Amino acid sequence: MGKRIYELVWRITCLDFEFVTTQWKVLNSEAEAQIYGCRWQNEANDSLAPCEKAEDGYCYQFMGAYPVDELDGYQVLLRDAR
Secondary structure (H helix, E strand, C coil), rough: CCCCEEEEEEEEEEEEEEEEEEEEEEECCCHHHHHHHHHHHHHCCCCCCHHHHHHCCEEEEEEEEECCEEEEEEEEECCCCC
């Protein structure tokens, strides 16, 4: 299978506040998307476990990667920009 768009989802907590943020990324597979999300979580948390980082400030928890094939009833197709 070729490249696909994945919506990567993170839950961010800080003290009493919690919110969700997403990022769209073009990747080769769901496995690659999962690896990317976990690595980004590790970097964002300064290589600390999420529960340890929560004590210092913002804590990022990777929630998952979901393929995006359709948007508002329109099929999403990728083509090389070069």
